[in-house]
Amino acid sequence: MANIEKRHIINRHNLSGEFYFTSILQEAYSCGLLSDSDLENIQIQCVSLLAYKTERYNMGKSSSIRVETAESIMKSNFYSIGLYLKTLPDPDDAVFELKTVNISELYERGRKLINIKFKTARHIYNIVQKNRLDTPNHSYNSTLGEDGIGIFFKSYNIEYKAHDCSASIDYQLCNPVNDLAGVEFIQKYIENLYFENDFCKNFDNERIHHLLSGYDENYAELLINIFEQVLTAALGCSLADRSIRELSITEEDIWRLYEKLKKYDNDTLMMAINSAVNHIYEELNITNHSLKGYIEKSLPKIVTNIEIALKLNTLDKVFITPKNPDLEAKIHFETGIKMDDEEYRELIEELIECRYTSDKLKLIKDKVKSFDELEDVLLDAQLNEEEFNLLLNTLGDVELAAMIKRHPFESDIQAVDLSEEEQAVRLYLKNYMNRISNCRREKILQIAKHLV
Known part of the structure; x- marks a missing residue:
């Protein structure tokens, strides 16, 4: 007899990644998987857990705390429980756990997972520090510094603020991290940044610098994603039959590309882009499936930029001609001598x-x-x-x-x-x-x- 595929009642796409616990309660109740008495029992257990955590927070001296602090502890508890529930095969299994396992036990399981994720995130952060790019871009450097993401690993409070991700993060990823909080957000952000760095390390720092200087000579002060610009330039080089590693495309190359690509329909353009991406993989010897997945996830945004540029005849705003700022004439300005x-x-x-x-x-x-x-x-x-x-x-x-x-x-x-x-x-x-x-x-x- 053929295997009968299990029918899932809760659609996981309706669940919030950031507020997983509360969203699964809402969905399970609306779908009839949780009754009023089930929901009341879970709420009572959540209040009991909050009371226990509050007593620990005050070290047994008092049961009175500020409302804001109580709300933060409750969010932290929900976050920890939700983190564990996410690891179960599907949301229906998570509801079964909510009905049969004590809330305090689910919390402890989630807390152990947070500890593991925290150590994993710190390990990836150390790796990213080693494969970071040599760039003058302020947002990139400040985000990777001790006063950027580094703040998280110094101040993260697993016990009472597990949902929080205190860190100074200005650098914009090509694929932003959405619908996550706490250590999940930090881990995902660092993983994405690792893939972006890993791709960019295939190119000389000087060539990246010249490319970004062609985009804007003051790019050091811009909220610009380096990976997106490098990947776009590599695509342009591949499409124009230029050396990918040099990241250099001329104005004449861009004009020829425009004349060629403007004749393509959407399907033909995507075929050309996919062929160019495969050429990049081959030329740079990229075999890591996770990196390939990240690159391919980044393509829709770049392809949209190309499509718009072809309609507006602004392809030179997508494919950038590099510029060496050191070769440009400089004006020397003497400031004079100051008074005492x-x-x-x-x-x-x-x-x-x-x-x-x-x-x-x-x-x-x-x-x-x-x-x-x-x-x-x-x-x-x-x-x-x-x-x-x-x-x-x-x-x-x-x-x-x-x-x-x-x-x-x-x-x-x-x-x-x-x-x-x-x-x-x-x-x-x-x-x-x-x-x-x-x-x-x-x-x-x-x-x-x-x-x-």
């Missing part, structure tokens, strides 16, 4: 006490003789925006470019690290640049790119 500290303090005090804008500007003009001093004055003299603008009106294009170089208003990544004075300078500078003519603004921005 005592003289500078007297100037700032005089400027702050001065009532009239015209007098402030005259003081600055007479006494400030270097760019560094001018920058210090902008930060320290408590100028309002009108005074700031009048002072900027006295500067030439190179000086304004130097100011933009020092205080880049187009990036918000590190804004939280800035003082109020630095944030004000960025804002005033941005507003000033928006008011001048487009022609002059573009000229100043170009000077800033080449300024040393």
Whole structure:
């Protein structure tokens, strides 16, 4: 007799990965797998577990805790139970466990799994530290640092905040981690980052740097995913019959690709992409099935970008021509010699006490003789925006470019690290640049790119 496939009552797609325990209770109740008495019994056991954990939290001294703390402990308990229930073959089996096994026992099983996952995540984190990329990108480096993901392994509270994943994570993955929390989120994030690094390690750091510089010379400050750009460039090279490892495609190559690919329908385009991916696997000797799976999971986003670019004739925004920023002409800017500290303090005090804008500007003009001093004055003299603008009106294009170089208003990544004075300078500078003519603004921005 042929095997009869088991019929599942609960659809696992209706369950939340982040709030698995509560979602399975809701689904099981709505499907009739849990009765009112079952649900009441589970709730009573959850309250009993909370009371036990609360007593431990207070070390037996008191049964009174803040509502927020109690809610956090309850979420932690639910998270631990849900983690165990996820490991069962299907949701229906999980409901059977809920009806037949004590909640405190399910919690202990989940807690043991969290311990294992925590150790596994820390092991993967150590591996990722070894295969990390050599890049100036701020979000990448800060996320992988001790003050990024490293915070999690120092502060994770398995006992009372298992659902929490305190960590500073700015770097955007090509395949974001969704619907997970706690150690599950961290482990999945690190695993995805490992695959991204593993792929990028097939290419020289310098070639990646030139590729990303072609995307934006200030990519170090951008929330950009390095893997996505490298994989897209590798696809472009494969499609254009260029060396994949060089990650280099010319403007002429891109034009030819556009003329070729715009004639394809969706199916033909996908066939060309799949063929290019297989060529990448062969050229880079990629045999790891998990890495291949991650690459293929990343393709829909890239293919969509290609399809849109073919419709808008903007394929050069998808396939990037590398640029070596070191070969571009540089403008050397001398900042001058600063006055001594005592003289500078007297100037700032005089400027702050001065009532009239015209007098402030005259003081600055007479006494400030270097760019560094001018920058210090902008930060320290408590100028309002009108005074700031009048002072900027006295500067030439190179000086304004130097100011933009020092205080880049187009990036918000590190804004939280800035003082109020630095944030004000960025804002005033941005507003000033928006008011001048487009022609002059573009000229100043170009000077800033080449300024040393």
